[in-house]
Amino acid sequence: MMNLLSNLLIPSLVLIIIVYGLYKKINLYDNFIEGAKESFEIVLSIFPNLLAMILAINIFLNSDVIGLVLEKIKDYIKFPTEIIYLSMIRPISGSSSIAILNRIFEKFNPDTFIGTLASVIQGANDTTLYVLTLYFGSVGIKKIKYALWLSLLTDLFAIIISFFLVSIIF
Amino acid sequence: MINKVWTFLIIIGIFFSVITNRIEMLNNIIFDSAKISFDMITRIFPVMALWLGIMKIAQVSGLLNKISFFLEPFFKKLFPEIPKGHESLSYISANFISNAFGLGNASTPFGIKAMKSLNELNKDKKTASRSMITFIILNTSGLTIVPTTLISLRMLHNSKSPASISFICLLVTFLATVFGLTLDRLFSKRYKE
Known part of the structure; x- marks a missing residue:
């Protein structure tokens, strides 16, 4: 049922847009082409930003600094390090955090406390750094003021809230 | 700000890659990054064109x-x-x-x-x-x-x-x-x- 609904989402969205355009008697084909053309300009402006960020993030992840630090402090904290690791990678890299989540699921079942918490941290957060680079980079903004701190703080808040909410359920 | 974060990630990354003896991987990763971002763009590009086309209709109508x-x-x-x-x-x-x-x-x-x-x-x-x-x-x-x-x-x-x-x-x-x-x-x- 859920599957059918989500499969219907995009086709019905397209249909609604087309039918409404038809009703308003606009030239559907020409407008589609006009809009699609704009993608060239956008892609050109985001590619250098994407390249720069992926380069830096991959070099950073290769060194595994976060893993190294966590290994050192592992014995002092009672909290599962996997969760901390995931929380720190989540805003930096979407594909890496999925890989970490996969490892967590292999070790703990997704329905356990850790499995659930990890799922919520993954699901309720975004790749903040990627969004920031892409959006600001594409319009050539150099000074982003408090945007980075604010969004990282919001991520931290989301992680803490996730912990409390999941604790209540278990 | 992005400039600082970018520089920080690269310097820390290279420094610790050397310490943890992952220099060989580092070489691959530097060139792979270019390929990965290109792959990513080629994945985003067509979908973006598609949605921008559809959205244009919604906008004009x-x-x-x-x-x-x-x-x-x-x-x-x-x-x-x-x-x-x-x-x-x-x-x-x-x-x-x-x-x-x-x-x-x-x-x-x-x-x-x-x-x-x-x-x-x-x-x-x-x-x-x-x-x-x-x-x-x-x-x-x-x-x-x-x-x-x-x-x-x-x-x-x-x-x-x-x-x-x-x-x-x-x-x-x-x-x-x-x-x-x-x-x-x-x-x-x-x-x-």
Whole structure:
């Protein structure tokens, strides 16, 4: 049922847009082409930003600094390090955090406390750094003021809230 | 700021790669990054063209304006700097809606169009405006209704109720959005120079 609904989402969205355009008697084909053309300009402006960020993030992840630090402090904290690791990678890299989540699921079942918490941290957060680079980079903004701190703080808040909410359920 | 983060990531990354003896991998990674980002662009590009094409129809027909009309009372409070009926409002609405329904690949082109349109209102083209930062917060804390990738990954690992986390995710993103927007208000007042 859920599957059918989500499969219907995009086709019905397209249909609604087309039918409404038809009703308003606009030239559907020409407008589609006009809009699609704009993608060239956008892609050109985001590619250098994407390249720069992926380069830096991959070099950073290769060194595994976060893993190294966590290994050192592992014995002092009672909290599962996997969760901390995931929380720190989540805003930096979407594909890496999925890989970490996969490892967590292999070790703990997704329905356990850790499995659930990890799922919520993954699901309720975004790749903040990627969004920031892409959006600001594409319009050539150099000074982003408090945007980075604010969004990282919001991520931290989301992680803490996730912990409390999941604790209540278990 | 992005400049500092970028430099920090590279320097720390290379330094610790040397310490942990991962220099050989580092060589591959530097060149792989170029390939990965190109692959990523080639994946984003066609989808972006598709959505921008469809959205253009919605925009010209006035449907996009209709949608943003419903969200206007809410956005008026969030973005007081945007003049009534400005096109950025309709892009922001489209981005917000596609985000909420988990259409990640559709929300990015709308988001970039929104940023471009917000920059037209911006006095200093190189510095982020308050509306832009509010918009970014709305995006990074993004309200998610159906986290599809996550559910399928949970299914893969034999979860008994793979979709059960959807509600908590929604609740967390909602609270985080409220938190982020509230802080945004406080920060922007402080930042007035």
